Amino acid sequence: MKNAITNKQRRLMLHGCLATTLATYLSASFSQSTWPQKPIRFIVPFVPGGTSDIVARTVGQELSRQLPYPVILENKAGGGGVPAMQEVAKSAPDGYTMILGHVGSMAVNPYIFSNTGYDVNKDFAPVTLLATVPSLFVVNPELPVENLKELIAYAKNNPGKLNYGSAGNASAGHLAMEYLKLTTGMDITHIPYKGTGPALTDLLAGRIQVFSAGTPALLQYIRSGKLRAIAVGTPQRIASLPNVPTVAESGYKGFESVQWYGILVPAKTPKNIIKRIQEESYKALRTPAVAERFASEDAVIGGGPPAEFAALIAQQQRIWKEVVLKANIRAD
Template sequence: MSLSIRRRQFVAGTAALATAPLLRAQTAWPSRPIRFLVPFAPGGTSEIVARSVAAELTKQLGQSVFVENKPGGAGVVAMAEAAHAPPDGHTIILGHVGTLAVNPYMLANQPYDVNKDFVPVTLLAKVPNVFVIHPDVPAKNFREFVAYVKAHPGQLSYGSAGNASAGHLAMEYLKLVTGMFITHIPYRGTGPQLTDLLAGRTQASSAGMPALGAHIRAGKLRAIAVGTHERIPALPDVPTVQEMGYKDFETSQWYGILAPAGTPPEIVKRLQEESYKALRSSAVTERFATDNAVGGGGPPAEFAAFIAKEQKTWREIVRKAQIRAD
């Protein structure tokens, strides 16, 4: 055997040895607990969706999928951390309408590109936005509320889970179509903003049924409209905004899984398949039904197309409503 042939065999053997651990790691995924970042504080719909799915993934994968709430900067803090995490499938993040479809147009600078530094895995859920007011507001329904705000411009305030949260976007969209002037007060999560709303320190809000349902049923908050095209089963007597004369108005919260760019396709595919399975478990379907959430689970390409469509829609809304990070 010639010297050149032996050298080529040595180089090939060395390369095979070098790549073997990587291939084994990918095959054995997950080899350690998976960190599931949520860009908002505890107590909101985002955490409920993430924890419901994470619990099932933990059972299915044989490794802990632990949810870590990391609020701040309209979701930028957590997104930046996820973007720079090793692309090995052991760090994932909950993407959402604000971080993926609004921030690129609302924030001048972000330390990442949502379309280049992440790979979409799957859409987890769509959750209807519900518009609520404190019972002390002298309005029994949506039309009375709009009329009251217009008669008292700037005198009322609404809270949200933070800049670019689903509630912030929904209320700004509503302000745009109705011509209301109501002040935005961003909080660090749905929980803190609901504390002030329930105490009457703010007068209105928009969030999902997971966070609002118990308070609506207890009479502590008054639901005046929903943001979906159709009424929702949990609130059959509450009209849609579209029914109130605002044609084509639609806004909902949506959540999905993203991984850092460069995550091996086979890991992305496995994660999507396991998420699909988790979303169809009895524990998740029952919880989602209670909250009027619609489960997803489709392939990465489908989620990527959905994000692109939402970006196009919200780019126009951000421009027309002049939504800014307060």
């Protein structure tokens, strides 16, 4: 019959299919095993100058020294980090696009945005925790308070007078302050800014009075006397500010607020590439330059496996879901 396929033709077709499949497999294996073969984008969903940017930039610079191609930092601020997360969620899962995840983007946004267009637990793969940073609570030194107890008393005696700033809704500083307000019963008005830098400008000028951020963004101003630290959010006092009491010491036992930052990549990124990024990050965090920088700011370095970071995210989601609901935190 004219349309009949001979045994020889069948064998040739089968061999062709096998060869194509093998070539595809080998090509993918080669691509994964030789990562990276081009520069890597590291997206930070905030403006430069804040703790997020400092952590990402410090680690990114070291990764650029270790890898054959550079890690290029891209600040994509706005929308509580949602646009940046959307972009990465839609990126190719090939290890060439990663994003800095933190408490706001991973543990709060899921509860304040009705529809972001992505699922933080399904559309991203945790790679590694980079650092945990103490939350500091500071005031403009013109405000006549020396500690948290005095701030609470002042706020009570001057209703509606105090404002606190943040890097924006769902930023780490916003969350820390709302948690503090919820715990202490203070009534202070929130003024969201587009980043830590603009908020600090107004804080230093006295246009806002209270602020919270991580140690990397604030220590220089505290040491120079331009800001006054009134409490730290860690369970114990920190080495860089040994005379500043914890919130727990100030009468609010059990209070703990720390900031954390880690690397995430699009879901379905090959596991061996995720492992390579985690291993390179572990190495970078333990270089003298990075380790000394983070130690000077009381940051606890991470670098652990993906499962460890995933467990932290899940635990933080449970904690902050409750805070979001009780404090009625909403999106812009």
